[in-house]
Amino acid sequence: MSSARLATSQFTTSFATRPAVVASAPGRVNLIGEHTDYNGGPVLPAALERRTAVAAAPSDGWRFVSSVDGAVHEVDVDAPLRRDWTDYLVGTVRELRAGGAAPAGALVAVAGTVPIGAGLSSSAALTVAAARALSLLAGRSLSPTELVDVAFHAEHDQVGVRCGRMDQTIAAHGQRSTALLLETASGTLRRVPFGGRLWIVETGVSHKLTGGALNERWRECEEALELIRGWRPGLRHLAQLTPSDLAEVARRLPPPLVPRVRHVVTETARTRAAAASLAAGDLAAAGRLLVEGHASLGVDYRSTIEEADFIVERAVERGAYGARLTGAGWGGAVVVLAPAEREGRILAEVSRDFGDQFGRVPEAWSTRAAAGVRREALPTVAE
Ligand code: ADP
Ligand code: MG
Numbered sequence: 001m002s003s004a005r006l007a008t009s010q011f012t013t014s015f016a017t018r019p020a021v022v023a024s025a026p027g028r029v030n031l032i033g034e035h036t037d038y039n040g041g042p043v044l045p046a047a048l049e050r051r052t053a054v055a056a057a058p059s060d061g062w063r064f065v066s067s068v069d070g071a072v073h074e075v076d077v078d079a080p081l082r083r084d085w086t087d088y089l090v091g092t093v094r095e096l097r098a099g100g101a102a103p104a105g106a107l108v109a110v111a112g113t114v115p116i117g118a119g120l121s122s123s124a125a126l127t128v129a130a131a132r133a134l135s136l137l138a139g140r141s142l143s144p145t146e147l148v149d150v151a152f153h154a155e156h157d158q159v160g161v162r163c164g165r166m167d168q169t170i171a172a173h174g175q176r177s178t179a180l181l182l183e184t185a186s187g188t189l190r191r192v193p194f195g196g197r198l199w200i201v202e203t204g205v206s207h208k209l210t211g212g213a214l215n216e217r218w219r220e221c222e223e224a225l226e227l228i229r230g231w232r233p234g235l236r237h238l239a240q241l242t243p244s245d246l247a248e249v250a251r252r253l254p255p256p257l258v259p260r261v262r263h264v265v266t267e268t269a270r271t272r273a274a275a276a277s278l279a280a281g282d283l284a285a286a287g288r289l290l291v292e293g294h295a296s297l298g299v300d301y302r303s304t305i306e307e308a309d310f311i312v313e314r315a316v317e318r319g320a321y322g323a324r325l326t327g328a329g330w331g332g333a334v335v336v337l338a339p340a341e342r343e344g345r346i347l348a349e350v351s352r353d354f355g356d357q358f359g360r361v362p363e364a365w366s367t368r369a370a371a372g373v374r375r376e377a378l379p380t381v382a383e
Contacts, residue, residue: 011109027114037164040237047174052112091158119327124167174372207331287321294324303329
């Protein structure tokens with residue numbers, strides 16, 4: 001069932017009335033460019049066919065429901081955050097309000113098909129779709145760029161996740177059969193045609209973005225940047241360094257920081273090269289870069305997990321062009337790029353191997369690069 005239909009059905013079940021607007025936004029897979037976003041480097045995400053939809057109608061106060069727990073939450077958007085999923089909606093409402101684009105109150109239902117906490121950005125799908133639906137209720141039609149701003153500040157400033165802007169940007173600007181090369185330092189977007197299919201294999205290990213490991217990497221990168229400025233005073237981001245700077249970095253930085261910087265610098269080069277390979281239709285070259293990126297996450301950034309290493313290794317052995325852990329790490333999903341004529345067989349074999357090793361069959365599914373946020377026609381559903 002489409003996400004719009006799921007959200008509408010959740011809405012009518014919970015509120016015994018019909019929504020006035022429905023909007024949806026996609027999850028995303030980052031093809032390559034991991035941990036470059038908060039270091040001023042490029043990322044290369046594509047929007048998923050899996051989407052989160054938000055159905056809404058005007059009301060006096062705020063009542064939120066998600067198919068995740070099915071309970072109706074009556075929320076005071078001015079009260080301290082509750083530290084649960086409703087914070088994402090409250091954050092969106094507050095940011096819309098700051099721009100005069102929020103309704104006075106609303107009934108809101110959320111549902112969709114983006115796996116939650118799998119590194120596929122269910123959080124930005126939710127905030128971008130909510131920003132679209134709620135601003136429409138207020139009679140405003142925000143541009144994709146304005147939606148990115150609202151959703152980014154909702155998650156970053158309100159909920160308090162140290163995210164970059166990649167997830168919100170692809171959720172708002174995604175296009176069919178297109179990946180986006182986003183240069184995070186300048187905000188430049190370049191569309192990279194990619195009509196093929198991507199496979200997603202979920203490790204089944206849920207990451208916790210607000211958890212310590214990612215924050216530790218942030219701190220390490222900040223510390224490294226600060227130290228490198230001792231001899232490169234003008235340096236704004238680690239991603240401005242080039243591979244030829246790495247020898248000096250290795251001589252001067254405390255040893256634990258060296259591999260972190262090396263990952264950022266080599267990943268920056270790989271990401272731009274992968275965009276060029278995709279644009280040229282050279283999937284084999286793009287696949288090799290994915291595999292090198294995964295190795296760098298393992299050796300230099302130490303953000304992979306055994307399950308992901310296993311999937312990458314087997315996928316390549318079975319004939320995929322390449323694969324790598326996508327998303328922040330310490331859990332999440334592996335993205336696999338495989339020859340179209342062999343991908344079904346490769347994935348079946350990898351799933352079987354994984355089952356033999358870990359005693360459970362991973363969720364594996366495919367997607368093409370899909371469209372970004374949109375208003376949905378109101379689906380007709382049986383009440
Ligand atoms: P990811 O974005 O990789 O899926 P995050 O930890 O950034 O993981 O965001 C997941 C959080 O977003 C969930 O814990 C929940 O609070 C919120 N969320 C995402 N999708 C939904 C949904 N459909 N219903 C309710 N909350 C959601
Ligand atoms: Mg997220």
